Amino acid sequence: MDQNGRFSRITNDARYTDEDGSYGCYGIDGSIDIDDFDDENQTPAAQSGSGMPQINGRYIKPVKSVREYVSAQSREALIELMVEFAGNYPDVRSDLESRINLEAGNIARTISEVEKEINRVTKEPAYLNNWTGEGYIPDYSNLYRMLDNLFDSGHYDEIVNLGEELFREATNQLAISEDDGETAGEANRCMELIFRALMLSSMPSSQKLLRIINLLLRDTYEICSSGKIHYKQEAFSFEDWSNAATTLKNRLELMPVPAHGKPDYEREEIIDNLIAALDNAGRNREIIPIAKHEAELTGNYDRLIVEYINANMFDEAEKLIFELYEMERVSGSYSHNRFRFLLEIKELKGDRMGYAALWANEFFRHRTLASYLYMLESAHKVGLRDIIRENALNFLETGRLPWGINVPTGISQWPLPDTGLRYAINIQPEKFPYYSTLILIALEEGRYDDAVYWYDSMNRNLRKFGIFGFSYAEVLADKIKETHPDKAVEIWKKLAEEELEHPSRIRYTNAAKHLNMVKTISIRIGKEDEFDRYMEAMRQAHRKNRTFIEVLGTI
Numbered sequence: 394m395d396q397n398g399r400f401s402r403i404t405n406d407a408r409y410t411d412e413d414g415s416y417g418c419y420g421i422d423g424s425i426d427i428d429d430f431d432d433e434n435q436t437p438a439a440q441s442g443s444g445m446p447q448i449n450g451r452y453i454k455p456v457k458s459v460r461e462y463v464s465a466q467s468r469e470a471l472i473e474l475m476v477e478f479a480g481n482y483p484d485v486r487s488d489l490e491s492r493i494n495l496e497a498g499n500i501a502r503t504i505s506e507v508e509k510e511i512n513r514v515t516k517e518p519a520y521l522n523n524w525t526g527e528g529y530i531p532d533y534s535n536l537y538r539m540l541d542n543l544f545d546s547g548h549y550d551e552i553v554n555l556g557e558e559l560f561r562e563a564t565n566q567l568a569i570s571e572d573d574g575e576t577a578g579e580a581n582r583c584m585e586l587i588f589r590a591l592m593l594s595s596m597p598s599s600q601k602l603l604r605i606i607n608l609l610l611r612d613t614y615e616i617c618s619s620g621k622i623h624y625k626q627e628a629f630s631f632e633d634w635s636n637a638a639t640t641l642k643n644r645l646e647l648m649p650v651p652a653h654g655k656p657d658y659e660r661e662e663i664i665d666n667l668i669a670a671l672d673n674a675g676r677n678r679e680i681i682p683i684a685k686h687e688a689e690l691t692g693n694y695d696r697l698i699v700e701y702i703n704a705n706m707f708d709e710a711e712k713l714i715f716e717l718y719e720m721e722r723v724s725g726s727y728s729h730n731r732f733r734f735l736l737e738i739k740e741l742k743g744d745r746m747g748y749a750a751l752w753a754n755e756f757f758r759h760r761t762l763a764s765y766l767y768m769l770e771s772a773h774k775v776g777l778r779d780i781i782r783e784n785a786l787n788f789l790e791t792g793r794l795p796w797g798i799n800v801p802t803g804i805s806q807w808p809l810p811d812t813g814l815r816y817a818i819n820i821q822p823e824k825f826p827y828y829s830t831l832i833l834i835a836l837e838e839g840r841y842d843d844a845v846y847w848y849d850s851m852n853r854n855l856r857k858f859g860i861f862g863f864s865y866a867e868v869l870a871d872k873i874k875e876t877h878p879d880k881a882v883e884i885w886k887k888l889a890e891e892e893l894e895h896p897s898r899i900r901y902t903n904a905a906k907h908l909n910m911v912k913t914i915s916i917r918i919g920k921e922d923e924f925d926r927y928m929e930a931m932r933q934a935h936r937k938n939r940t941f942i943e944v945l946g947t948i
Contacts, residue, residue: 519570556587
């Protein structure tokens, strides 16, 4: 912050500067904390013009704290000190003038000064350079103090009126700022005072609620997040919520209907608040019809499903989900939310078999480690973990589903119920065994011999390295470095050689990291000489690549 308190300059080293611009090496009582210095020759980052006592460039601890010094001064000396500060620091002068006006009952003058401060601070630029860490952030602290003085004096209605102006101007400022949300945080701190004043103002409670809702609906930059604290059922009466619901319903009816399937975020926010208001008002019977009407108008069926579930109308929710699945199957689209809704319904109904069957379907469709683990966890709860696991691993190896015509015996041994989902599970025989998931599962289960077997099989049959992915290969090498060190060395070497096919310093650095792993393992298993020969061959093969040779020198 500069002397006038107008901007906070963002630097890479904030160790010695606090939010108010004071030096962070001072204690709470104003004394210097010598422990903040690493040694007797080290000085804080801000040296020149700090006003801190120095001897030979070193800062020394004052003999008294600030409180002790001030307490020892006479009344006349303190008056002169305050007048001096008011002359040197505009923020101090502004704060004192605000107190004087309030004490004199000159509220109009105080309001005018606050309005000027709102206009001033919201017109300042806000930006932050992420590369250098430098930037300028508007300092709202003086505005906060002025509002806080008004609050302490009980002028809540005036603060609420000022809040509208602050919200509008801060929103305009944030629309053109580039500062990673720093300015929004400053504005939000002031808006928190606005909301506190609103709750204490003379405004009727129903209007307070509508004011909160309207601000939250208009809040694009999260400067009204503190308003959500007051936006809760117990803060207002059923009548207040009912009035808010009616107002929002009328507002919704006046809005143009968006194109089917096209999102309209303003409309969605209004509906969400309308449903919350109806719920808090005890008008729950109106929620489903509104959600159904909106689904038919806009194509947003997820909200209707959620409201069916909230109303314990599980059969209606499942029926709608299956209808949507059929529509998606025909159109080729797919919503993962439908799967999550079905899981929630099964859980709420206590249908553990159905829950496990859904996770099994998810596994056979996507064949991921995560879906495998969720499937086994749910199967364990119904005592079917072993048979489900056996069928799942067989599927990953052969591509044969554990039910229907793919079962060689013609008799399904699958113990889980049919989920009712009719989407096709894409089976392409040439993609099996499904190596990547087989390797990951083997690693997860600590079957390192099997992980190595599937890794070798993959490389023999596919005749190329990389289908398993660099990140997964690193995981494999790291997991097996104790039990299969030679194989781990082989993988780390391949990873390094793959990096060298893409010339760049970052790639060479990655290669060096892999070769360091080779070195560590080679030393541990007594093959350091073999590693040295490998490195010498590497240097000869790339002797003309100065950058890589330089990076190799770090190993």
